Amino acid sequence: MATERTLSIIKPDAVAKNVIGEIYARFERADLKIVAAKMVHLSREKAEGFYAEHKERPFFKDLVEFMTSGPVMIQVLEGENAVLKNRDLMGATDPKKAEPGTIRADFASSIDANAVHGSDAVESAAREVSYFFSSDEICPR
Numbered sequence: 001m002a003t004e005r006t007l008s009i010i011k012p013d014a015v016a017k018n019v020i021g022e023i024y025a026r027f028e029r030a031d032l033k034i035v036a037a038k039m040v041h042l043s044r045e046k047a048e049g050f051y052a053e054h055k056e057r058p059f060f061k062d063l064v065e066f067m068t069s070g071p072v073m074i075q076v077l078e079g080e081n082a083v084l085k086n087r088d089l090m091g092a093t094d095p096k097k098a099e100p101g102t103i104r105a106d107f108a109s110s111i112d113a114n115a116v117h118g119s120d121a122v123e124s125a126a127r128e129v130s131y132f133f134s135s136d137e138i139c140p141r
């Protein structure tokens with residue numbers, strides 16, 4: 001297995017619930033290292049650009065509205081198989097369908113307010129990491 005990087009976002013609902021540390025602890029327990037992090041209140045333009053692949057979907061407007069409703073915590077996770085490992089920790093998009101013990105099962109309240117984002121492939125991870133971080137903001141260790 002290869003060392004990978006993936007982009008993770010703790011969404012406004014989970015930041016508002018004050019569970020950043022609890023979610024970080026899950027990353028650490030799974031041997032994912034946080035190699036970059038920033039808290040940001042996304043602008044509409046930045047959120048629309050991030051979710052551009054979904055711009056024709058019926059939920060796009062609500063998604064952008066939600067992602068700009070409060071600050072988010074954005075991090076780059078590094079480790080073996082990081083992309084899939086983070087998706088497993090997150091659980092299904094709809095928290096009602098998420099496995100018990102996953103981040104979304106434990107902290108999300110709806111398919112919109114679903115606590116976290118994680119890149120879905122190595123290719124999208126590279127694009128998403130560079131969308132938010134310059135190379136000098138990433139600290140491999």
Ligand code: RTP
Nearest residue numbers: 059063092093111112113114116117118119120
């Ligand atoms: P994410 O990109 O946020 O990690 O979530 P995901 O891969 O599990 O889901 P994706 O299909 O990429 O959708 C992005 C976000 O859009 C919202 N969504 N709403 N109402 C709906 O049917 C619906 N479908 C997706 C979710 O908040 C999802 O996280």
Ligand code: MG
Nearest residue numbers: 117118119120
């Ligand atoms: Mg996605």
